[in-house]
Amino acid sequence: DADVTQTPRNRITKTGKRIMLECSQTKGHDRMYWYRQDPGLGLRLIYYSFDVKDINKGEISDGYSVSRQAQAKFSLSLESAIPNQTALYFCATSDPGQPYEQYFGPGTRLTVT
Amino acid sequence: AQKVTQAQTEISVVEKEDVTLDCVYETRDTTYYLFWYKQPPSGELVFLIRRNSFDEQNEISGRYSWNFQKSTSSFNFTITASQVVDSAVYFCALSEARGYSTLTFGKGTMLLVSP
Numbered sequence: 001d002a003d004v005t006q007t008p009r010n011r012i013t014k015t016g017k018r019i020m021l022e023c024s025q026t027k028g029h030d031r032m033y034w035y036r037q038d039p040g041l042g043l044r045l046i047y048y049s050f051d052v053k054d055i056n057k058g059e060i061s062d063g064y065s066v067s068r069q070a071q072a073k074f075s076l077s078l079e080s081a082i083p084n085q086t087a088l089y090f091c092a093t094s095d096p097g098q099p100y101e102q103y104f105g106p107g108t109r110l111t112v113t
Numbered sequence: 114a115q116k117v118t119q120a121q122t123e124i125s126v127v128e129k130e131d132v133t134l135d136c137v138y139e140t141r142d143t144t145y146y147l148f149w150y151k152q153p154p155s156g157e158l159v160f161l162i163r164r165n166s167f168d169e170q171n172e173i174s175g176r177y178s179w180n181f182q183k184s185t186s187s188f189n190f191t192i193t194a195s196q197v198v199d200s201a202v203y204f205c206a207l208s209e210a211r212g213y214s215t216l217t218f219g220k221g222t223m224l225l226v227s228p
Contacts, residue, residue, distance in 0.1 A: 033215065040122070042204060042218040056213065088156060092216075100146040100165075100208045102216060104158045 003027045004105040006091050012111045013081050021076045021108050023091030029103070030096055032074040036060060037088040037107075046089075049074055050096075081112040115140045117207050119219035126195050126226055134190040134222045136205030142166075144210035147181065147188045152202040152221070164188065165210070195226045 004025045013019050023032065030051050035043040045058030047066040055066060063085060067075045078085055091105040116139040126132045138147065149161040162172065164181050172179045176193045192199055205219040 035216075035218075040220055042117075042119075042220040043206075043216070044218070045215050048213060048215055050213070058215065090158065094214070100163065100210065100214055102208075104160075106157050109156070 004091060004093055004103050006089075006105040006108045008108060009106065010109045012113060014113055015082055017081050019078045019081055019110070021078075021089055021091075021110070023074045023076070023105055025072050025091075025093045025103075025105075027093055027095070027103060028071075029093035030071060031094040032068070033092040033094075033102065034058075034064075034066065034074070034076045035090045035092065037090065043090060046076065078110075078112075081110075083112045086110060086112045115142075115145075115207050115209065115217040117205050117217055117219035119203075119205055119222050121222045122220070123223040123225070126224070128197060128226055128228050129194050130226075131191060131193050132195050132224065132226075134192075134203050134205075134224065136188045136190065136219060138186050138188065138205070138207045140207060140209065142209045142211070146208045146210060148204075148206040148208070148216070149179065149188075149190050150204045150206065152204065154201070158204075161190075192224075195224075197226050197228055200224060200226045 007022045033048040034046040037043045049068045065077045089108045092102040094102045118137045145166045147164045151159040178191045180189045202221045202223045204221045206216045
């Protein structure tokens with residue numbers, strides 16, 4: 001089984017809908033991240049969390065919120081989706097002992113129509 | 114603030130050609146890590162290499178090699194005798210060694226290797 005899983009893998013939703021992307025990990029890592037990838041822009045950090053009580057905004061947090069329900073779960077929500085949030089979303093984890101080693105999930109392709 | 118620049122948006126080569134992907138970075142930290150990732154058409158991110166700022170030795174792994182030069186703040190990636198399977202988007206990334214250690218990515222270079 002994959003160490004970092006993301007659900008759903010693909011999602012098409014309409015403008016204005018609320019949507020949640022979920023990330024689960026079995027690596028036992030404390031640190032979790034959400035990135036967004038747009039063509040030609042690389043990956044940009046949305047939010048990151050170092051433990052259940054630690055949530056931090058990244059470079060592009062506007063329009064997003066997160067929830068760290070447990071050490072192993074980190075969810076990203078779009079409260080009211082808009083078309084320019086169409087992107088590929090990646091979750092990642094890292095261990096405090098090797099924080100520079102980030103393990104990425106397979107990605108969620110989100111389309112907002 | 115950290116910054117990673119991959120000036121080459123897209124590169125096209127014919128199979129068996131050598132190709133170098135450029136990466137230039139900016140950071141105020143003296144200790145940091147540099148990475149290369151590959152993203153094939155299937156979309157997942159494949160980790161290729163991590164290099165810390167104190168290790169300037171070049172590295173070779175099969176057809177892949179990396180040239181790290183602190184003097185020019187560059188961490189270039191060369192594929193020797195390219196193959197069609199090398200077609201992908203390649204990302205260079207930078208992480209500080211302290212604090213939250215978040216990754217700053219370049220915009221990526223799309224490599225197209227044709228037969």
